[in-house]
Amino acid sequence: MARKEVVMIGDPLLRQKAEPVDFAADPVPQYVADLRDTLRSLQQEKGLGRAIAAPQIGYLKRIVFMEASGQTITMINPEILSRSPELFDVWDSCFSADVAFFGLTRRHRAIQVAYQDELGRQIVADFADDLSELFQHEIDHLDGVLFIDHIIDQQIIMRSEWERRFRL
Template sequence: MKTLADLLLLGDPRLYEVCAPVTEADLPLVAGWVADLHNVMQEVRAKYHFGRGIAAPQLGIMKRLVYLHLDGRPHVLLNPKLGELSAATFDMWDDCMCFPNLLVRVRRHEALTVTYRDTQWQPQSWPVRGALAELLQHECDHLDGILCTMRAIDGQSFRWRA
């Protein structure tokens, strides 16, 4: 079982890699990956008091898998793709488990639709807005080796968490 000690931190070169797709042949491994992601998210929540989602590469699992835990419910997204991005955007202070004390001001789309496969390998489509749209943009960026530090609005868009 992976723990907080396994979470990759800012500067680890694996965080900048593009992840491979999850394949149908990988499905027997998904439950173990999700258990690890859930465990580390719970440890982050206990220590830092934030965390709604985590992407597999944050634990060195270089697969296109996002795990969300919202309102007590788990959501597993295999090979998520963002589409139907709204023209409307908003600015926000983003955080990341890989650098838990740093906040980064970024611009995100207000709404989008994420398409993905579920754990039964069925295609799904989920239109989302607001905080959930922001979260999915953050987590899907991880799958492409993009950190919110790379999306900072400008050079003044960094601050320490209070």
């Protein structure tokens, strides 16, 4: 389909709750293709990034698209069913912040998510560590919550400093 423009922090659209996808009425293949094409383009341009949520490209629909490390997951109408009590801290950023800075955020070590795939099949999956953090970030987008809402003690660094200190 096409790369879409990324909605930036400050746009009120990012604070709105996304609507559930209706497989009978919504152009699901178009939404997924636009998310895929936009993510791939951003990965090339920015040199990082693993996922994107539909509101980030202007679609107020409950869709997350992830592609990283040879794995692709499309979550439609995802809901977090459970969260581990164990938490961990991770430096996080966002395409909607133009990956210009990172903030230290606290996330649950593991989550269980129910979602539908592109064909509408119901899936329940467990995610831990980096994928747990990633999907918490993306599902937050569907509820109008941003990573900046999770920053601990105002700990923020610019991308250049994050690259120097943490990127492998």
